[in-house]
Amino acid sequence: MIGCYDFCGHYEWTFEWLRQQGGHELVRAYWDEAIHQDSQLHASQLIGEKGIEGMKEYWGPTLADEGAVYERTVTEDVFRIDMHECPSKGFLLRNGLHQYADYCDHCMGWIGPLMQKAGFVIDHEHNHCGQCWWEMRRIDDASPASAPGTLAGTSDVRLRPGWKSPATDHYERATDPDDKT
Amino acid sequence: MKSAAMSEAAPATTSLPYTDTKPAGHADFYFAINATFRFILRHRGEEALRSCWRDIGGSYYRPVSKQWTEQGMHGVAEYWRAFFKAEPGAEVEVVESADEVRLEVARCPAIHHLRTHGREIVPQFCQHCYFVNEAIASPAGLTARVCGGNGTCTQRFIKRTVEAEAQNLEDIATAS
Incomplete structure (x- = not known):
């Protein structure tokens, strides 16, 4: 049986299997169709209907259940997550699992299309070491991403020593996993 | 900063090849x-799905094969005891003998959770x-056999011999 305990391990393995079967486009389609539209349809419905309130309802219990160490900062205009210990990437790092080129892309791969459908854009960075940050704003809000520490205070993951790895990926007002700047 | 209530490390000894800081999965x-x-x-179609299952068994789960090779039937039994302990909602008895390990799955955690949440379950x-x-x-x-399914089943792990009858896929229930 394929179980949920080590889900992140076989999930990551599946990305590479799909890439070998149908290339990058099949992996992108998987994140959108299988994860965003099927597995996480409860998140899609919640955020589509309630916007930022829906994000609060979804990401509170989910991240806690997954064992994340994180901080959430919410205003009327922005929903921000500072992920200090990603349970998913952390599992892979601890177990030495690395099949797919960039596991961290899967989050933008399913959350991006979800946010686009719900009318939001995303500013985001991940450092491939289990830390990342996200800011979701309505698409008609042209505000740039916050400067380090101004929105999340001392919980801002960008203030961590060693935050900036040589391979940090950056997204600006994006909803597409390939829109790295 | 929020963090889930969790143990700092995986159980001291486990038969699972990959371990998490949480005692059970989500x-x-x-x-x-x-x-x-x-x-x-x-x-990709049904044959590709079966290929995926064979590939993941032979690749991602290779450490499990190694463990079973080295430890025999006891290793098989210990693996499944640890496995189902980490799967929330599982009700499974692991029956071990010299020639066979049998899993009596009274409640499959996956089918149970999918059904509880009204998810459409893939028939296969x-x-x-x-x-x-x-x-x-x-x-x-070794060779594996599955009988039943859709929430309850029996799974057997026996020594591979020429006499062993092949798995009849009709013995595996359609999930719903």
């Missing part, structure tokens, strides 16, 4: 497993246990 991941099967079926869902288990068992000189 059941909502069964949604993604079911969705993955549906996606592969839709885009229960076949994955046969194809994945067989791919893990084969390098260890």
